[in-house]
Amino acid sequence: MEQLINANIRITPFQVSVNGRTEYQAENFITFAEFIKPFFKSLNLGYPKFYKMDSLSKLGFMAAELMLRQIDLTRYDNNRVGVVLSNSSSSLDTDLAHQQSIQDRSQYFPSPSVFVYTLPNIMIGEISIRHRLKGENAMLISERFDSRLLFTYVNNLFREKKVDVCLTGWVELLNEQFDAFLMAVEPSTATFSGETSGALPFSPETMDELYKTT
Amino acid sequence: MKSVYIASDNIITSLGTTTSANWEALRNGQVGIRNISDPLLYPSPMPLSRVDNDLLEESFQLLLKEYRQEPGASSFTRLEKLFILSVHDAVSGLPIDYRNKRTLFILSTTKGNINLLETNTDPLFPPQRAYLWELARVVTGFFGFSNTPLVISNACISGVIALMTAYRYLKQGLYDQAVVTGGDILSEFVIAGFQSFQSLSPLPCRPFDEHRDGLSLGEGAGTMVLTTAEGKGVGQQVKITGASATNDANHISGPSRTGEELGLSLLNSLQEAGHQAEEISFINAHGTATRFNDEMESKAIAYAGMIQVPVNSFKGYWGHTMGAAGVIESVACVLALKENVLIRTAGFEEPGVPEPIRVITGTEKSEMKSCLKSASGFGGCNASILFEKV
Numbered sequence: 001m002e003q004l005i006n007a008n009i010r011i012t013p014f015q016v017s018v019n020g021r022t023e024y025q026a027e028n029f030i031t032f033a034e035f036i037k038p039f040f041k042s043l044n045l046g047y048p049k050f051y052k053m054d055s056l057s058k059l060g061f062m063a064a065e066l067m068l069r070q071i072d073l074t075r076y077d078n079n080r081v082g083v084v085l086s087n088s089s090s091s092l093d094t095d096l097a098h099q100q101s102i103q104d105r106s107q108y109f110p111s112p113s114v115f116v117y118t119l120p121n122i123m124i125g126e127i128s129i130r131h132r133l134k135g136e137n138a139m140l141i142s143e144r145f146d147s148r149l150l151f152t153y154v155n156n157l158f159r160e161k162k163v164d165v166c167l168t169g170w171v172e173l174l175n176e177q178f179d180a181f182l183m184a185v186e187p188s189t190a191t192f193s194g195e196t197s198g199a200l201p202f203s204p205e206t207m208d209e210l211y212k213t214t
Numbered sequence: 215m216k217s218v219y220i221a222s223d224n225i226i227t228s229l230g231t232t233t234s235a236n237w238e239a240l241r242n243g244q245v246g247i248r249n250i251s252d253p254l255l256y257p258s259p260m261p262l263s264r265v266d267n268d269l270l271e272e273s274f275q276l277l278l279k280e281y282r283q284e285p286g287a288s289s290f291t292r293l294e295k296l297f298i299l300s301v302h303d304a305v306s307g308l309p310i311d312y313r314n315k316r317t318l319f320i321l322s323t324t325k326g327n328i329n330l331l332e333t334n335t336d337p338l339f340p341p342q343r344a345y346l347w348e349l350a351r352v353v354t355g356f357f358g359f360s361n362t363p364l365v366i367s368n369a370c371i372s373g374v375i376a377l378m379t380a381y382r383y384l385k386q387g388l389y390d391q392a393v394v395t396g397g398d399i400l401s402e403f404v405i406a407g408f409q410s411f412q413s414l415s416p417l418p419c420r421p422f423d424e425h426r427d428g429l430s431l432g433e434g435a436g437t438m439v440l441t442t443a444e445g446k447g448v449g450q451q452v453k454i455t456g457a458s459a460t461n462d463a464n465h466i467s468g469p470s471r472t473g474e475e476l477g478l479s480l481l482n483s484l485q486e487a488g489h490q491a492e493e494i495s496f497i498n499a500h501g502t503a504t505r506f507n508d509e510m511e512s513k514a515i516a517y518a519g520m521i522q523v524p525v526n527s528f529k530g531y532w533g534h535t536m537g538a539a540g541v542i543e544s545v546a547c548v549l550a551l552k553e554n555v556l557i558r559t560a561g562f563e564e565p566g567v568p569e570p571i572r573v574i575t576g577t578e579k580s581e582m583k584s585c586l587k588s589a590s591g592f593g594g595c596n597a598s599i600l601f602e603k604v
Contacts, residue, residue: 079460079478090326090346090367095403099331102406105257115407116467116592119324121368125593128463134475137461137595138375141346141365149364156382162458162482 002188003158003202007070009063009169010214011180018066019198020214032176036062047130054094054117055178057126060085060171063180064127067167071184073131081133082157082166083124086140086150089174090120123171136162145170145181147207154185155202170211181211216442218384219450219604221310221391223545224303226296227434227532228263231273232303236542237549239531240557241577246532247418247430256405261418263432263533264400265296273299283356290352291327291339293399296435297353301395304437305357310391312359312439318389319363321350322376322396323537326367329401353395370500370591371459372396373540374599377438378457381599384442391443396541397435404536405431411467413504419534421501421527421559422508422573424566429502432533436542452548455584455600456489458482462594469506469590473513476596480518480586483598487584491520494600495582496556496574498547500589501527502534503561507590512567514588514596523586526574530560540589544599547585551603556580 010017014026014035024042026035036058040050043065053061073081094117101110116122121139128137136157142149150168157163169182185202200206224232228246229239239246251259274287274295290298305312326346330339342348350363366376373396380392398404408414408431415428444450460479462470470476484491497520499511515521528543535542550557558577565573584602 078463083461088345088347092344095325095328095331095344098407099403102402103333108406110406110410112407112411112467115410118403118407119367119369119592121591121593121595122466123593125461125466125595128461128594129466132463134461134463134478136459137368138366138379138459139368141367142362143345143347146362152383152388153379156386156388159386160382 003155003185004188004199005183005202005206006186006199007067007184008210008214009066009182011059011063013178017214018070032178052113053126056091056093056120056171056173057117057123059173059178059180060123061126061130063171063182064131064167067182067184068131076164078132079134080164082136082163083127083133084138084150084153084166084168085124085171086142086146087120087170087172088141088143089172090141091118093174094118145211147204151204151207158187181214183207215385216387217453218381218440218442219453220548221439221441221450222304222308223439223548224300224437225542225545226265226300226436227432227535227542228265229532231269231299233545233549237546240528240546241555243558243560243577245418245530245560255400255402261415261430262400263430265433270295277302288338291343293327293397294349294352296399297395297397298356300397300435300437301353301357301393304439305393308439310441312391312393315360316390317359317361318380318383318392319354319359319361320366320376320380320392320394321353321363322366322372322541323349324367324369324372324398325401325404328403329399331403369593369595370536370539371589371595371597372537374587374589374597375459377540377544378459378597378599380440381454381457384440391439391441393437393439394541395435395437396538398433398536398538400431400433415503418561419503419529420561421503421529422567423562424564426503426505426508426566429504429529430533432535434532434535434538434542436538436545438541438545451604452551452601453604455602456483456486457599459595459597462596464594466594467592469510473510474517476511476514476588476590477517479596479598480514480520480588483586483600487600487602489584491518491523494520494523494584494586496524496526496585498543498585498587499525499527501529501559503529508567512569512571515571516569521569521571524556524572524574526557526559544587547587548601551582551585551601554579554582
């Protein structure tokens with residue numbers, strides 16, 4: 001049984017593309033916060049929890065949000081939807097903020113709402129809460145986007161019959177540098193109901209090609 | 215599908231630097247959590263399970279001599295030393311060429327070298343060392359492993375996910391053996407964070423007890439070597455036969471209200487192994503001793519129809535060791551199976567969870583077949599893994 005990449009999302013400074021088509025663009029030389037907020041508002045989600053998230057979770061959340069407009073998850077058992085993400089700097093962006101809050105004993109103000117985001121898999125938790133995803137989940141750390149790492153992990157989940165569909169990709173953010181690349185992987189036997197017909201074979205080669213060109 | 219056996223292991227905690235030292239301590243009911251006064255960690259004294267620094271340095275010097283390796287001890291962080299000592303102890307003496315391409319190396323940690331973010335830290339280490347993949351590269355570089363290390367950072371279930379991943383890759387024949395190591399150190403960073411959540415107990419933690427009031431933090435490293443090799447004199451007495459991860463999809467810092475998602479993970483692992491609930495000799499729970507975690511776990515065990523199965527938690531001995539927990543607790547479970555000993559839950563006296571689970575109150579000999587190890591963490595993640603005797 002082989003799998004297909006049925007949709008892909010890319011978010012970079014400062015462009016958002018869905019299956020290779022640019023969907024949203026912002027002018028250069030703005031901050032991540034200035035970029036993500038109007039983009040979030042443009043989707044009219046009515047999801048105030050978004051504002052409490054750290055930047056990494058916001059980035060992953062938005063990528064997942066766009067992804068789940070491309071594929072129909074309602075036909076899957078939510079216990080069998082996998083989420084496997086990766087990045088390079090783990091939660092360092094928020095780690096630095098938490099460290100800042102304890103650095104100086106005279107200005108010591110650690111906050112639980114910051115500390116909770118000092119784990120990279122919190123982003124998977126946020127996506128899971130939003131879309132009620134309860135299946136296999138894992139956060140992998142690699143120096144660069146590593147297509148083989150993700151392919152092996154996700155392909156193994158399908159082989160082991162642990163998932164029916166899986167969101168996977170790279171969500172990296174540190175000090176205003178960010179990059180999200182998300183894919184929806186479904187078995188080739190699933191009849192695709194999304195708006196595109198551009199399903200691609202799920203392989204490290206396809207992933208590398210998509211990552212280079214989107 | 216290949217069978218996946220446990221070939222060797224190591225545990226380093228406050229209770230010792232080998233599996234046997236830790237096992238002896240568990241058998242004798244020795245608790246490693248001490249009231250520690252260290253202004254570098256926290257302004258006031260706090261119950262913590264800490265690896266003795268002199269012992270760590272001494273052991274590392276000996277190891278360096280054995281490897282005749284330059285550069286010296288000062289070029290490794292405290293956590294790197296823990297990882298290197300743990301991996302060394304687990305792989306040395308094995309009739310396996312662990313440096314070849316057929317060996318998978320997995321490292322599990324929540325915070326890695328997080329203490330390098332402190333401005334007063336030794337400038338000897340470049341900022342890059344705070345990246346988890348760089349930490350893993352330092353460890354694999356020391357031993358000369360040839361594959362790029364796989365790094366898992368999935369909150370408090372990291373260690374179980376690491377073992378689960380190795381099990382699945384080996385089962386599918388992607389590798390012949392796997393070295394799985396997990397570790398984390400105590401840091402001001404983590405202590406301040408958990409303290410801000412008010413989840414640290416002022417006394418050594420009391421899993422599942424009526425009067426529990428939070429967790430005790432610990433540090434350490436653990437390693438498990440898994441192999442698919444049969445009959446090569448690596449003493450394959452225990453194998454892994456099931457594993458599963460789930461997510462609550464409920465709250466990022468609080469567990470599920472129903473426990474169904476962890477319960478589902480337990481059922482998935484059972485089903486994969488082809489077992490019934492009554493065939494499980496004991497459950498080694500996450501058992502952190504926070505009000506909500508232990509409550510949720512009791513519901514999960516009930517949900518999975520395993521209310522009759524004896525349950526223990528090792529957190530009362532060596533605290534919550536974060537990224538090491540899943541690995542070191544699994545190593546102790548494997549030993550419990552081999553030695554046919556049920557280990558009592560240190561700190562537990564009076565039942566204090568909503569479901570009447572059977573918390574183990576006395577360490578005793580008992581004929582064992584299999585054990586289910588579970589873990590849950592921030593981000594709503596749950597995982598379980600099933601070990602059984604061959």
